[in-house]
Amino acid sequence: LIRWNVFWMWDAYNRYTMIPMNLLSFYKLCYPIDFSKFERAKDFPLLLEDKLLRFFYFFIGLYYAFDIVMRYLLKQLTSTSCDIISTFHHIASLPVIYSMYRLNYLPGVISLPCTFHAVICAIRNSPILDYIYTIFLLFCQYATFQQPFAKIKEYRRLRKTLWFLLTSVFLMGLYSC
DSSP: OOOOOOHHHHHHHHHHHHHHHHHHHHHHHHSOOOGGGOSSGGGSOOOHHHHHHHHHHHHHHHHHHHHHHHHHHTTOSSSSHHHHHHHHHHHHHHHHHHHHHHOSOOOHHHHHHHHHHHHHHHSOSOHHHHHHHHHHHHHHHHHHTSTTGGGOHHHHHHHHHHHHHHHHHHHHHHTTO
């Protein structure tokens, strides 16, 4: 039986990108755009930091999609409860990543959970980091209910996809995955 495991590749990616991605997100958190200057989401500027985050998100989505396919081909989608939850997490993450990729502007509160995910993947088995990640996710979800995001279609789509991601994170904590 061949066991699909390219964790080394995912681990290396997270270790090398966690600092630049989180610096970008914290920068965006500290220096948001003035939303009152724009009438529609399509008018939001596509800033350099958004382009860089999209670049990182592209590879995250690519890895998740490839991982799901390989697990399926090697019949490892449902080997253990953690395999099921991890697969669900990856499937739930793809629409979130896609929704974030399509946004012209990624506010810091929305980009932070995705970038902080690299920290919890690089520094494993740290409950405090897991709690911080969950808090960031909850703040991200909360932000999508606030103005101006609540009335913008692209951010409402993100809000819908985040429920599945939150469910997968809750299950990972519940089953200690």
